[in-house]
Structures are given as C-alpha cells and as structure tokens.
Ligand SMILES: Cc1cc2nc3c(=O)[nH]c(=O)nc-3n(C[C@H](O)[C@H](O)[C@H](O)COP(=O)(O)OP(=O)(O)OC[C@H]3O[C@@H](n4cnc5c(N)ncnc54)[C@H](O)[C@@H]3O)c2cc1C
C-alpha cells in the first residue's frame with residue numbers, strides 16, 4: 001500500500017515505529033569525514049526522523065548493523081563459554097537498493113556457504129527488517145545499473161522517498177500499514193524512485209580466462225596501492241573477519257573472543273606460522289579482491305558479488321578506481337580473445 | 342539454534358612426545374571423523390589453531406601439534422592434566438577406500454605426515470600392502486615423528502624414511518623425498534595413485550617427479566594448508582579462487598588443485 005506523508009506525519013510514524021523497533025539509518029556526523037572539515041555519513045541508531053540522512057550516499061555501508069567492525073562473540077569464565085547478550089528488539093534498517101542487494105551477498109556467505117549457518121549473524125539477521133531509501137539520482141562513482149542492483153522490487157518492509165517536504169512510502173510489510181495510514185495525508189500507488197543511468201559504466205566479460213591472473217595489468221597496483229584496506233571496510237559485500245582473543249588481566253581467567261573486520265588488501269591476511277604468506281604484493285592482492293567481486297563469487301554462487309555502490313572508489317586515498325580496473329580486465333580479455341587464446 | 346563457534350571440552354588422555362617441539366595429544370572423542378580432517382583447537386584468551394587429525398581410535402582422536410606460536414605455545418605450557426577445547430571436525434579428509442586397489446604411493450614431509458598417518462596405517466593393514474609405498478621425510482633424525490608407527494609400517498609396506506640432513510655416522514637415508522620417486526619399482530605408474538602432503542615447495546617438486554615417473558594428474562591427491570580463522574566458510578582467509586580450503590578441502594584431487602592460484 002502506498003502513502004503520502006508530510007514531514008510531521010513522517011516524524012510521527014517514525015516515533016510510532018520506535019515503540020516496537022530500534023531504527024538504524026545513515027546519520028550525518030559533523031567533521032568525521034576524510035578531512036576534518038568534511039562530514040561523514042555513518043550508520044547509527046536514530047531517535048527521530050530528523051536524524052536520518054535520506055539524501056546522500058553513506059560513506060560506510062549498512063552491513064555494520066549486522067556485522068559490526070568488532071563484535072564480542074563470547075566471554076570466557078573458568079572454562080565456560082558464555083555467548084554475548086544481544087538486544088532482541090526488532091530492527092528497522094534504512095538502506096539504498098545497492099545495499100539491499102549487498103545484503104543478499106552477506107546472507108550467502110554467512111548463512112549458505114558450507115553446511116553451518118553463522119550463529120552470530122543469523123541471530124541478528126532474524127531481527128532486521130529493511131527500509132528502502134529511494135534514489136532519485138545517481139551519486140558519484142555509482143555503477144548500480146550495470147551491476148543490476150539499481151532496482152529492488154521486494155525484500156523491504158517499506159520504502160521512503162522525500163521530495164519538497166513530502167514523504168512517499170510504499171509499505172510491503174502489512175503489519176506496518178496501520179502506522180502509515182494513521183499518519184498519511186493521502187493513499188496512492190507509490191513506486192520507490194530508482195536510478196536508470198549512471199555516469200560510470202563497467203563492462204564485465206561473460207567469461208574470464210584464468211590467464212588474467214598472470215596479466216601485467218595488476219602490477220601497477222603493487223606501487224600505487226598502500227594496502228590500507230579501506231576499500232574492503234566500506235564495501236557492503238566484503239565479509240571477511242579475523243578471530244581475536246582478549247583477556248582483561250594477566251592473572252584473571254576472564255576474557256573474551258571477538259571477531260573483527262579483516263581485509264585481503266592488508267598485509268598479514270594470509271600469514272601462517274613460520275613466516276609463510278600467500279600473496280605478498282599489493283598487485284596480487286588487488287587481483288584477488290577484484291576477481292572475487294566479478295568472477296570467483298559468481299563461479300561459486302551464480303551471480304556477481306559487487307553491487308556497484310562505488311564506495312571503494314569514493315574512499316581510496318590513492319585515487320585507485322576499481323571500476324576502471326574492471327574495464328581494464330574487460331579490455332585485457334578482449335585482447336586475449338583476439339589473439340585467439 | 343546451534344552455535345558452531347562454541348568449542349567443546351575434550352580430555353587429554355595421553356601425551357606422546359616425538360621431539361621437543363612436537364607432541365601428539367590423544368583427545369577423548371567419539372563422533373565421526375576421517376584422517377585429513379582437522380579440528381580447531383581453542384585456547385581461551387589466546388586463540389584458535391587448525392590441527393589435523395593424525396590418528397583415530399575407539400573413543401579418541403590424535404592431534405599432533407608443533408609448537409610455533411601464540412596458541413600452540415600455550416597448549417604446551419598448560420596441557421598437564423587438562424582438557425583442551427575443540428571444535429570440528431572440519432574439511433573433507435581422505436577416503437581410504439580410494440587407495441585399496443592397486444599401487445599407491447604416499448609422499449609426506451614433516452608435520453605433513455600427520456594428516457596421512459591414518460591413511461598409511463590403513464594401507465599397511467591391507468592385503469595388498471606390498472603394493473603400497475610411503476616416502477616420509479623429516480629435517481633431521483631428531484625431527485622424526487611417529488617413530489613407533491614408522492617401525493610398524495616398515496614391517497608391512499614399502500617404507501622409505503629419509504632426512505634432509507644428518508650428523509656424520511647416520512646410517513639411514515639422507516636426501517629429499519623427491520629423490521626416491523624415480524626409482525620406485527612400480528608395475529604401472531600410469532594407474533598408480535599418489536598422495537602428497539607437506540610444505541608448498543616440497544609438494545611442488547614431488548608432483549613434478551611423480552609426473553615424470555608417469556603418474557596421471559587425476560591419480561594424485563594433495564592436502565593444502567592456508568590461514569584459517571573459522572573452518573566454516575565464513576571468515577574468508579582460506580579462500581583460493583572460488584574454493585574454500587576449509588570446506589571443499591583441505592584434500593583435493595590434483596586436477597582441481599593444479600588450477601588454483603592464490
Ligand atoms: C588444515 C590445517 C591443518 C593443520 N594441521 C596441523 C597439524 O596437524 N599440526 C600442527 O602443528 N600444525 C598444523 N597446522 C598449522 C597450525 O594451524 C599453525 O601452526 C597454528 O595455527 C599456529 O598457531 P599459533 O597461534 O601457535 O602460531 P602464531 O604464529 O602465533 O599464529 C598466529 C595466528 O596465525 C594463524 N595461523 C598461523 N599459522 C597458521 C596456519 N598454518 N594455518 C592456519 N592459520 C595459521 C592463526 O590464526 C593464529 O591465531 C594446520 C593448519 C591447517 C590450515
């Protein structure tokens with residue numbers, strides 16, 4: 001069902017929803033950006049509709065609500081493992097279409113790669129309902145159209161589009177109709193806005209021969225990329241983590257096991273005891289990351305991992321463009337095919 | 342909801358000391374398990390380490406651990422009279438029945454002998470054990486693991502025990518495992534099967550020698566190690582191309598393994 005609300009009506013609806021749900025959304029943090037005079041858009045719990053940033057792309061993705069950068073899994077006390085408590089109130093999570101598509105990739109790894117489901121992911125996932133933020137225009141570096149993540153027809157509880165002070169809502173979760181019909185000024189069909197054109201285009205080859213792994217195109221990143229890992233941390237589809245044990249005091253037997261976000265671009269990712277390491281240069285690490293996004297994940301699960309949000313390009317301090325790399329791969333594949341390989 | 346991250350306590354039934362740095366911990370365990378699978382050994386406040394199953398028996402599994410760092414140090418420091426926390430078993434492991442018919446060669450180096458110890462023992466008990474070969478290599482005579490097993494295997498199958506280097510006066514074989522492959526008295530290398538486990542360079546050169554000898558790629562099996570943080574296909578560290586070593590391996594047919602590129 002579709003509804004049109006004034007700003008006041010929307011604010012009332014959010015207040016009403018907060019009685020049942022915790023609401024997480026992109027929030028503007030003053031001066032927290034890459035430079036001190038730049039704001040950052042980060043995910044946080046909100047207390048009211050005015051805190052929700054509906055107009056800009058968030059710097060970090062919505063995945064942090066499901067997989068926090070650092071998460072305590074359990075506590076150790078005298079040989080017993082006690083699972084960390086979790087706030088069991090349901091959650092409404094505001095995100096854009098690309099990020100909603102990205103959540104399918106998170107589910108794929110955490111719930112459907114291997115026989116075992118990830119307990120800590122699943123218990124959060126079951127609490128989360130998505131709220132789709134419509135996109136009235138493309139942002140810098142986005143290429144969602146080419147990655148087919150620009151439209152979301154289902155998988156959300158309701159959508160929201162704001163224009164000139166009016167909020168247009170499409171409710172898919174019928175339990176929420178009551179809240180919006182009370183707050184609305186009118187009912188009409190609402191289709192969430194979506195982007196149909198991006199400035200950035202990528203071309204992903206249908207088949208990518210294995211020779212691409214040895215192609216010289218990766219070499220320039222050995223010198224250009226500094227291995228900071230920011231491109232992984234902002235990516236809504238990256239899932240890797242490292243286990244980390246901590247203890248509170250040397251003599252106490254009390255401590256905890258955490259998992260923390262991990263990056264395949266950062267030195268140490270593959271280190272094994274005795275000094276062994278499997279990808280030593282940044283060029284090899286770039287090859288590993290990029291081919292996962294556009295080839296290896298697809299080989300395993302049947303669809304591409306990357307959703308084209310462009311955040312990796314937004315964040316890179318070395319001005320490395322991942323969408324450019326995809327196109328370089330496509331050119332290299334073309335050249336290989338021409339040579340008849 | 343089942344939580345696969347929570348380890349279970351397992352009593353240390355016995356500790357067998359092979360070298361100063363390598364002990365076998367015999368752990369109470371009754372579930373299903375295969376040689377070549379692994380457990381995550383969990384030491385609260387220190388972390389976890391994937392360790393191969395080096396032996397299986399009624400009510401126990403053996404874990405042979407080399408002391409190399411944070412977690413493994415702590416196991417050696419505090420094991421006395423204790424139990425360890427485990428989760429697993431993980432990975433596919435070896436299917437011993439694949440190696441029952443015909444000639445089989447197992448080539449293993451150092452702690453690489455652990456995951457195939459159960460396989461070699463099974464081969465040595467087969468009726469056609471005279472068609473089974475094991476080439477086991479260690480750095481030096483004092484680095485040898487599983488001395489009792491080596492003696493028992495020697496009696497039943499064709500064992501070549503070698504060391505990379507030895508003090509003067511050492512009577513046994515000296516040289517890398519690769520040196521012995523060319524001279525194996527096999528009737529039909531083209532149909533013979535091989536298992537190769539050890540450090541990456543050793544595996545690479547062993548496979549080159551096996552192929553020179555006439556082995557077919559599809560008859561070669563390898564076991565891989567990678568950094569692992571979960572064993573469950575979630576943490577990503579063990580991934581190579583579209584393969585998760587912890588889920589799809591660590592045991593691979595060489596036809597699949599030869600295309601993997603880290
Ligand atoms: C499938 C598999 C089977 C193994 N079987 C055995 C075995 O039977 N016996 C044995 O002694 N060792 C085995 N290893 C290696 C063993 O896991 C490492 O030596 C151990 O993790 C080192 O941990 P540490 O904390 O003592 O060392 P540190 O060097 O302090 O390790 C720090 C961290 O690095 C990681 N790490 C280091 N080396 C490895 C490694 N090789 N593989 C995965 N993660 C690593 C761990 O996450 C660890 O927390 C196996 C590894 C794998 C992947």
Ligand code: SF4
Pocket residue numbers: 231234235236237238293305306307308309310311312313322
């Ligand atoms: S790889 Fe880059 S563009 Fe693709 S989903 Fe991740 S951050 Fe977005």
Ligand code: SF4
Pocket residue numbers: 224225226227228229230231232265315316317318319320
């Ligand atoms: S590509 Fe850029 S953001 Fe990613 S690790 Fe390299 S320097 Fe950092």
Ligand code: FES
Pocket residue numbers: 568569570571572573574575576577578579580585586587588
């Ligand atoms: S060890 Fe974590 S994915 Fe394989």
